[in-house]
Amino acid sequence: MSLWTLLKTSYLGLRANKLRSILTTLGIIIGVGTVISMVSIIDGMNKYVYSVLGDIGTKTVYVQKWKWIIIGGSQSKMRKLWREVSRRRDLTMDDVKAISHLEVVDRAAAFQPIFSGKAKYRSNSVDCNNVAGTDDQYIYISGYELDKGRNFIDQDIQLGRRVVILGSYIAKTLFEDEDPLGKSIVFKGHKFTVIGVLKPKGELMGNNLDDILLMPVTTARKFYYNPRWRPYRVWYSFRILVKFKDDVPMKAGMKMLENLLRVRRGLRFDQDDDFALNTSEMLLSAYKKLTSGIFIAMVGIASLALIVGGIGIMNIMLVSVTERTREIGIRMAVGAKRRDILYQFLFESIFLTTVGGLIGVFLGLVIAKAVDIATPLPASMPIWSVIVGLGFSSAVGLFFGIYPANKASKMDPIEALRYE
Amino acid sequence: MSLIKTVDLVKIYQLDGVEVPALRGVSIEIEEGEYVSIMGPSGSGKSTLMHILGCLDRPTSGQYFLERQDVSLLDEDSLAEIRKRKIGFVFQSFNLLPRITNLENVELPMTYAGVPSKERRRRALELLEKVGLKHRAYHRPTEISGGEAQRVAIARALANNPRIILADEPTGNLDTKTGEEIMNLFEELHSEGRTIIVVTHDPEVSERTKRIIRIRDGKIVE
Ligand SMILES: Nc1ncnc2c1ncn2[C@@H]1O[C@H](COP(=O)(O)OP(=O)(O)OP(=O)(O)O)[C@@H](O)[C@H]1O
Ligand SMILES: [Mg+2]
Numbered sequence: 059m060s061l062w063t064l065l066k067t068s069y070l071g072l073r074a075n076k077l078r079s080i081l082t083t084l085g086i087i088i089g090v091g092t093v094i095s096m097v098s099i100i101d102g103m104n105k106y107v108y109s110v111l112g113d114i115g116t117k118t119v120y121v122q123k124w125k126w127i128i129i130g131g132s133q134s135k136m137r138k139l140w141r142e143v144s145r146r147r148d149l150t151m152d153d154v155k156a157i158s159h160l161e162v163v164d165r166a167a168a169f170q171p172i173f174s175g176k177a178k179y180r181s182n183s184v185d186c187n188n189v190a191g192t193d194d195q196y197i198y199i200s201g202y203e204l205d206k207g208r209n210f211i212d213q214d215i216q217l218g219r220r221v222v223i224l225g226s227y228i229a230k231t232l233f234e235d236e237d238p239l240g241k242s243i244v245f246k247g248h249k250f251t252v253i254g255v256l257k258p259k260g261e262l263m264g265n266n267l268d269d270i271l272l273m274p275v276t277t278a279r280k281f282y283y284n285p286r287w288r289p290y291r292v293w294y295s296f297r298i299l300v301k302f303k304d305d306v307p308m309k310a311g312m313k314m315l316e317n318l319l320r321v322r323r324g325l326r327f328d329q330d331d332d333f334a335l336n337t338s339e340m341l342l343s344a345y346k347k348l349t350s351g352i353f354i355a356m357v358g359i360a361s362l363a364l365i366v367g368g369i370g371i372m373n374i375m376l377v378s379v380t381e382r383t384r385e386i387g388i389r390m391a392v393g394a395k396r397r398d399i400l401y402q403f404l405f406e407s408i409f410l411t412t413v414g415g416l417i418g419v420f421l422g423l424v425i426a427k428a429v430d431i432a433t434p435l436p437a438s439m440p441i442w443s444v445i446v447g448l449g450f451s452s453a454v455g456l457f458f459g460i461y462p463a464n465k466a467s468k469m470d471p472i473e474a475l476r477y478e
Numbered sequence: 479m480s481l482i483k484t485v486d487l488v489k490i491y492q493l494d495g496v497e498v499p500a501l502r503g504v505s506i507e508i509e510e511g512e513y514v515s516i517m518g519p520s521g522s523g524k525s526t527l528m529h530i531l532g533c534l535d536r537p538t539s540g541q542y543f544l545e546r547q548d549v550s551l552l553d554e555d556s557l558a559e560i561r562k563r564k565i566g567f568v569f570q571s572f573n574l575l576p577r578i579t580n581l582e583n584v585e586l587p588m589t590y591a592g593v594p595s596k597e598r599r600r601r602a603l604e605l606l607e608k609v610g611l612k613h614r615a616y617h618r619p620t621e622i623s624g625g626e627a628q629r630v631a632i633a634r635a636l637a638n639n640p641r642i643i644l645a646d647e648p649t650g651n652l653d654t655k656t657g658e659e660i661m662n663l664f665e666e667l668h669s670e671g672r673t674i675i676v677v678t679h680d681p682e683v684s685e686r687t688k689r690i691i692r693i694r695d696g697k698i699v700e
Contacts, residue, residue, distance in 0.1 A: 063589050074577050388573045391534060392587040392634065393562025395555050471534050475573065 068406040071378070082374040083414030085367025086454060090415045090447045093360040094422025094439065099429055100349055102437035107345055110262055111338045118199060118337070119312060121149060121157070121298040121319070125334040127344045144291045146332045147323065151275065154193070154298050156322060162306040162314050167195035167299040168275045172282045173289070175246040177271060179232040186228060186245065186271040191278020197223070197256070199299045202270075207239045207254030210274055214253075218276035223254035225270035245271065248281050308339070364450060367414070368458035375407050375462035386466055387474025400467035407459025408452050415451025419444050479546050481641070481673055482508040482531060487540035489526050489696075500526040502696040503540070508675065510641070513668040515676045515684035518693035524677045525646055527693065531675065532565050532644045533557040562591055566635025570647035572627040574619035580630045581606065581615040587637040605633040609663060625656035632663055643667060646677045654682075661686050 072079045120126075124143045131139070151168055158166040170191035177186050190196075194210045197203070205226065214221055222243065229238050229252075238252040250273065259267035284290055302311035312335050319333055379386070386399055423439055430437040489501040500523045508514055518524050529535040530542060533549060536557075542549045544560065552560070566587075567573075574583045584602040593601070606612045609629040611622075619627050628648060635643055645664070649657030661683060668674050668688075676687060684690050692699045 060589075060592070060595075063595070070577055384573070385575055388575060389586070389590075390558070391532075391561065391567050391573070393558055393590040393638070395558040395590075397555075398590060472529055475534075475569070 068409040086414030089363030090418025091421035095425035097443040098426035102435040119300040120336040184231040191275035205257040222250040225268040226258040227268035368454040372458040379466040383477035390471035396467040403463035408455035411455030480507040481510040483543040515687040523696040566640040568645035570650040
């Protein structure tokens, strides 16, 4: 029997029980659909995360009081840890200076986050969500560029001048078509002179990167910093951004940095670091760990769905074989060999699961597309997932079809012909 | 040597551990081109004999020579091969596949013989024309009368141009007139030189054949 005839025979067999065929393949459809959509979403997530982390710059080290990623630990242990963190000594401007003098360091920038607030210019006002006190190094390390005006200078820092550099979004909202340079704005009750405007940077992870307001670190600490306020001791505590020279290996640079800070903070050799060196590399490896966990869980769910689906297929094929006993007898009488019957039913179950797989792939594609449209994740379907999805569904059809097909082929032609 | 020759065929069925003898030593010979009927009362072993002659079943003991070849020595695949090429079956209950068209039913033996699809279609239409049912080619067996269904079944039996046609009570489910039409068809096939064996217990059917083999309690009588 030719492949084409086999295909047609299978199709006819399945068409006779349309609803049943569809219901049977539901397990396969769900299994394959889940995997395909999840793979697409994870793939999209990967691309997204890599682009984001690439943007933060994997080479920048954030010196802070707390570590970005803390894995494990009970709730009470965590609470204790955070209490300890809030008691730690703050990093200082002197630390910035010392770090910038290290041989391996290219640039170091001070960074004092400030609670967000409203900025006003005449009748216009805007919510500023990223406000910080910093120095002249910051815009270089974080990849901003000046559009007009000037960067901070030493006097701005030393004297704690009331000057600001605005992100393009803030500048545009406050000043519209006016030139902001030299104008005065009011931020949370204090007056500032605009000395610079940054070039637009766009959006990242739902954050508007142009919603930023920078002032000299000394000014920020003078007007807004309140050490008795707990957030300023932890989340809004002073931090230092460090960039090593290009030829310095990350590990070596971090080691030097750590040693310097340990000495400066007077830690004994048996004391743990009371500060942390954070990099986006750490985020990346944590992310990889997380997604591989999700991936394994997904493979488990999918296998379960496929096995359940496969058992469903086997069950329905057994019913089908019994129902079509007479057909089997007739086919044998007109010359079908046992092998022909075996192939016919095997082909039918493979056909069934492969069609289920195809529908599943399509469903996964639709879900991935929906996620792509509805969320910032650029969900995309890697071609290998389609091939693997179809391959597995066919394999399920083959594996779970063997027993029923074998049963069909072993029938006695006369008994089969007599079957009512 | 004859086209068909059996020597002392014995068939014993096992039914719940009890031995049921269906054939107790049947020796017959049928020449090429003969038109024979096998007659006997119900349960005498007619169908059993026909299944063995048609290579659907194997005797418990005895020998069956088909074209001088001892069929009782062949394996299952070779038996399927013989059924496919040399034998055409016609059953009392037609045994057409209800889900496919009459045309496809006639094509069925050819698909197993590996006949290319165009040739298959051409020959199937030709055969349906021969039995006078070309206009029913694209209907399903469930949409035609019993007499028409039996003619489709005969067309199917002829698909691979077999030398032997075996019919088990072909008129059993039909009224007298329709039965006669079927017998006319067999006569026509006989005149073309085909060997035809008809199992029946209807004397009107057996009268029209050239030779009658009588069987009783699994034995040939007289
Ligand atoms: N599969 C079987 N198992 C057990 N006994 C069987 C089987 N097939 C047939 N027999 C028995 O063998 C005997 C001959 O049966 P067979 O069907 O050949 O008779 P028949 O002459 O064709 O009868 P009918 O005219 O009613 O069709 C009967 O007694 C029947 O009960
Ligand atoms: Mg019978």
